[in-house]
Amino acid sequence: MADRPPLLIASDVQVFYGMSHVLHGATLDIPEGEVTALVGRNGVGKTTLVNAIAGLVPVQSGLIDLNGTDLTKLPATARRGLGIGLVPQGRRIFRNLTVDEHLSLAPPSATNPFTREWIYETFPRLHERRSSMASNLSGGEQSMLAISRALTIEPKLLIMDEPTEGLAPLLVETVRQVIDQLRAQQLTVLLVEQNLNFAHALADRVAIMDRGVIEHLFTGSEIPDTTTIGNLIISGTEH
Numbered sequence: 529m530a531d532r533p534p535l536l537i538a539s540d541v542q543v544f545y546g547m548s549h550v551l552h553g554a555t556l557d558i559p560e561g562e563v564t565a566l567v568g569r570n571g572v573g574k575t576t577l578v579n580a581i582a583g584l585v586p587v588q589s590g591l592i593d594l595n596g597t598d599l600t601k602l603p604a605t606a607r608r609g610l611g612i613g614l615v616p617q618g619r620r621i622f623r624n625l626t627v628d629e630h631l632s633l634a635p636p637s638a639t640n641p642f643t644r645e646w647i648y649e650t651f652p653r654l655h656e657r658r659s660s661m662a663s664n665l666s667g668g669e670q671s672m673l674a675i676s677r678a679l680t681i682e683p684k685l686l687i688m689d690e691p692t693e694g695l696a697p698l699l700v701e702t703v704r705q706v707i708d709q710l711r712a713q714q715l716t717v718l719l720v721e722q723n724l725n726f727a728h729a730l731a732d733r734v735a736i737m738d739r740g741v742i743e744h745l746f747t748g749s750e751i752p753d754t755t756t757i758g759n760l761i762i763s764g765t766e767h
């Protein structure tokens with residue numbers, strides 16, 4: 529069991545898109561300094577939940593609490609200011625900004641350990657490409673940039689929504705090493721992942737989502753092997 533207090537508590541979160549009820553009371557605690565993996569089939573609401581945490585979709589009801597602050601009424605910019613960093617699904621980088629410009633978007637902070645120097649040391653390829661337009665970067669470079677951009681806001685919680693989607697195995701390994709490094713720096717991470725081996729290798733806890741709720745939560749030594757997790761995910765489709 530986790531003995532650290534939750535940094536973020538999402539409790540009974542309900543989200544609708546128009547008439548379509550997508551989150552049916554999703555509840556998830558994210559302990560400080562740990563990597564929480566969120567897994568589930570396509571379309572079960574993983575992105576909707578992380579977007580609700582980041583303030584990109586409105587919640588109908590429920591609680592989203594960061595260290596005692598209720599986020600539900602705050603706009604996305606305010607949540608970013610409080611330390612909710614999001615690496616969105618599909619990266620969403622700005623095509624006509626350079627790498628350097630992306631890394632200059634957040635106001636400078638003297639306390640952020642993830643300085644531009646740290647970023648360029650961690651991703652030497654981004655340093656080489658620092659004057660390139662993001663539209664000219666490869667998929668892997670764009671992925672590194674999306675992660676780096678989220679780090680520039682001095683995140684307390686870094687949410688990564690399928691960071692390995694579409695990446696070649698070598699780059700998947702690079703992303704894994706980066707997340708390992710972030711964990712070593714005590715950063716709290718919420719990792720949405722379809723790649724179960726990847727999620728399993730990194731996670732301190734694994735939350736399984738199905739049809740808008742968290743169906744199972746495994747922590748520490750309770751985390752089953754990837755085959756069992758895969759079966760739990762698939763079993764949700766069978767009724």
Ligand SMILES: Nc1ncnc2c1ncn2[C@@H]1O[C@H](COP(=O)(O)OP(=O)(O)OP(=O)(O)O)[C@@H](O)[C@H]1O
Nearest residue numbers: 545548550568569570571572573574575576577617
């Ligand atoms: N903007 C939107 N308007 C209407 N319906 C949406 C919108 N975004 C997502 N949905 C629907 O909400 C449900 C949950 O979508 P969501 O993107 O949260 O799932 P997901 O688990 O992240 O899926 P994936 O694994 O494919 O990324 C899906 O049925 C999707 O079609």
Ligand SMILES: [Mg+2]
Nearest residue numbers: 574575576617
């Ligand atoms: Mg998604």
